[in-house]
Amino acid sequence: MLYLLPHAVDRAAMRAPDREAIRYAGASLTYAALAERADRLAGVLRAQGVRRGDRVGIHAGKGLAAAVALYGIMKAGAAYVPLDPSSPPARQAFIVRDCGIRHVVTEPSRAAALRLLLAENVPIECVVGIDGEVTPAVRVVTWRDVDAHPGVAHDPDLVEMDLAYVLYTSGSTGTPKGVAHSHRSALAFARVAADTYGFRGDDRLSNHAPLHFDLSTMDYFSSALATATTVIIPDAHTRMPASYAALIEAERLTVLYAVPLALTHLLLHGALDKRDLSSVRWVLFGGEPFPTRHLRALMAALPGARFSNVYGPTEVNGVTYWVVPSLPEDDDAPIPIGQPYANVETRIVGDDGEPVADGNSGELLVRTPTMMRGYWARPDLDERVFWKRTVLGHFEDVYLRTGDLVRRRDDGLLEFHGRKDRQVKARGHRVELDEVEVALGSHEAVESAAAYGVPDEDGSLHIEATVTLRDGQRVTAEALRAHVATSLPRYAIPVRLDIVAAMPRTSTGKIDRRALALNAKGRAVTVEPT
Numbered sequence: 163m164l165y166l167l168p169h170a171v172d173r174a175a176m177r178a179p180d181r182e183a184i185r186y187a188g189a190s191l192t193y194a195a196l197a198e199r200a201d202r203l204a205g206v207l208r209a210q211g212v213r214r215g216d217r218v219g220i221h222a223g224k225g226l227a228a229a230v231a232l233y234g235i236m237k238a239g240a241a242y243v244p245l246d247p248s249s250p251p252a253r254q255a256f257i258v259r260d261c262g263i264r265h266v267v268t269e270p271s272r273a274a275a276l277r278l279l280l281a282e283n284v285p286i287e288c289v290v291g292i293d294g295e296v297t298p299a300v301r302v303v304t305w306r307d308v309d310a311h312p313g314v315a316h317d318p319d320l321v322e323m324d325l326a327y328v329l330y331t332s333g334s335t336g337t338p339k340g341v342a343h344s345h346r347s348a349l350a351f352a353r354v355a356a357d358t359y360g361f362r363g364d365d366r367l368s369n370h371a372p373l374h375f376d377l378s379t380m381d382y383f384s385s386a387l388a389t390a391t392t393v394i395i396p397d398a399h400t401r402m403p404a405s406y407a408a409l410i411e412a413e414r415l416t417v418l419y420a421v422p423l424a425l426t427h428l429l430l431h432g433a434l435d436k437r438d439l440s441s442v443r444w445v446l447f448g449g450e451p452f453p454t455r456h457l458r459a460l461m462a463a464l465p466g467a468r469f470s471n472v473y474g475p476t477e478v479n480g481v482t483y484w485v486v487p488s489l490p491e492d493d494d495a496p497i498p499i500g501q502p503y504a505n506v507e508t509r510i511v512g513d514d515g516e517p518v519a520d521g522n523s524g525e526l527l528v529r530t531p532t533m534m535r536g537y538w539a540r541p542d543l544d545e546r547v548f549w550k551r552t553v554l555g556h557f558e559d560v561y562l563r564t565g566d567l568v569r570r571r572d573d574g575l576l577e578f579h580g581r582k583d584r585q586v587k588a589r590g591h592r593v594e595l596d597e598v599e600v601a602l603g604s605h606e607a608v609e610s611a612a613a614y615g616v617p618d619e620d621g622s623l624h625i626e627a628t629v630t631l632r633d634g635q636r637v638t639a640e641a642l643r644a645h646v647a648t649s650l651p652r653y654a655i656p657v658r659l660d661i662v663a664a665m666p667r668t669s670t671g672k673i674d675r676r677a678l679a680l681n682a683k684g685r686a687v688t689v690e691p692t
Contacts, residue, residue: 165322166345168237170352170386171197178363178389184229185366185413186394191226193389196233201313203234203267203290206303209311210288212265214239214318217328219258219266219286220373221245221276224394227291227305228373229382231267232327239318240265241325241342244373247275249651255282256337257330261538267291269305322346328538329376331476332585332593332654336600340538341376341476350531351479352383354503358483359417359444359470361388366413366441369394370420375591376476377449381419400424407432407439414441419472421590422452423622429460440466448472450587450622451496451578458489473499473578476592477547478562479532481506482576498575499568506530508576509561510568515549523569523579527561534562586615589622591653598654601646602627607635608642610665613656614679626682627656630665637661658682 164173171193174183179194191199212218218235220242222228235242243261245254257263258279268276268291280286280297288301295302326345330338361367367385369392371377385392393413399406406428410418418425425447428434445460445467452471461469474481484500502508510524511517518524527549536544549561567579584595595613602611609632615623631637639659647655666674 165349166236166320167326167348167352167383167386168197168200168233170349170383171200171233174386174389181363181389182391183386184226184392184394186225187396189226191229196230198313199230199309200233200237202308202311203230204237204314205311206290206308207235207238207240207265207267208314208318210265210290210301210303212238212240214320215325216240216265217243217261217263217325219243219245219261219263221247221254221266221268221272221279222291222373223247223269223272224369224372224397225269226394227267227269229392229394231291232373232382235267236326236345237314239320239324241327242373243328243330243340245279246372246374246651247272250648251275251278251282252649253338253651254279255284257340258282258284258286260337261328261330261340264288265290320345322349323535325535327379329374329476332591332597336597336604339540339543342535342538343379343479344535347479347532347534348379348383350505351474352380352387354505354532355380355480356384356387358503359384359446361385361390361417363389365390365416367392367417368410368415368419370400370418370424376479377419377421379479380446403427403430403432407434407437410439410442411437416441417444417446418442419446419448421449422447422456423450423589425460426453426456426622429456429463434463439464442467445469446472448474449590454489454494454497457486457497458491461486461489471497471499473576474532475562475564475566477534478528478530478564481508481526481528481530481532481564484575496577498571498577500575502528503530506532507561510570521569521572523567525582526564526566526568526576528564529559529561533560586623586625588615588625588653591651593625593654595625598625598627598646598650598656601649602629602642602656604649605637605642605645607631607637609635610673612665612673612675612678614675614682616679616682625654625656626658626660626679628660628662628665628678630662 174193175197182190183193183196184191218240220231232242264287266289273292290303322345326348328340328342330340333339369381399409469486471484482500507529509527512524547563550558565582568576598613599611609630611629613627616626666677668674
């Protein structure tokens, strides 16, 4: 019976042991090798004190080690927690302390970055995956030790409702919040995605997103269910569209899943006319709106592929999808987010919690088995985000408030109409603008700060900000950007920061962020690739 995520790998190892499970930069692991190495890592983690329900950090970049780590951690009975090695050490340290992480799996190339994290006074007791001592207080186990371990003997009494992973996202209070998913919720989405898109054993799925980005879960888990191959896209290729196109051709990828920004860059800079991309049969995209004109052009460049818009917050994985038909040349209207997946119920409600009239916009609530268990150690957030109603006298139906505003069209498809709060998707990443403002306001020279999203020429958003300074204080925009870089991930750092004498205000005296954003729209800025 398949009810835990690692069961999919074990089943694939029995049915097709020699089939490639994971590929990265020319190296690969078969399903048999992936299952065996994950077993050995699980045995090492158990020997080092990891028990059911523990949280284990993954401090690794893309590659085979990360794939072994996530399955090995779950086989040990724990939940994996991705730590983005490129984010500030202080941010990683907050996650380690908040989630109670005592064990970390890493790789030799991350040793220097790991030492920076350990210098933040974190409660890490054991590191698996590097050579040599990192600090006298931390035990070290090498990958050679992992390969020599006999592995685990049995499942540690896990059931489908146990935690599988915790993904940290931007938080409105200035600190990240952990989204805790169970094996049940992750498998529910893996199954519906595999069924909806007809994944097969001969499919080769691209893994474009890193582990800390929720798009990665489909790449690994749906692929394992179908006994397909996951091809991890190296970071260098994601930043260079021409080499990404070459990799698609060389690896004969059949399913692409990425944010619209990456696909737009592939279209504009990938020299697609010089590549044979006939292997691609399905292109999935999500995380932000896809400019219709770019989507139409990409569909023309890949005539043999089907395209689907995929929508769903991290808290519920996937919720809706739309298989895009041909797009008229004279219609650049935003495309819909589609209809619910199977086994998903949606409600569109107003501020009073009651359903809105047909055709009106309201907040989207969803009830689905793909929903998270809750936020890690934040019952206050759970109370705000879960909406419940009593049915059949005393049972409860539990819905997630997505915070997204949608409208149901006459044809039944849902349109996205923005957010109720100040969360934005900046170049595919979820960013709470309040968190950016908190980071700016923590500088001693700053009196007030306003952050806002500004559309860019690629159809995505970038973050800009405006600040005022305290009397007598002086600081440069470059110094402020360096200050927030110690606490914010790179994609949340304002690409432009203006220092002004006074903020524009609304009639009620509040900072007029809308006016600031409108003033910034269309202004040329340099945006670093993420």
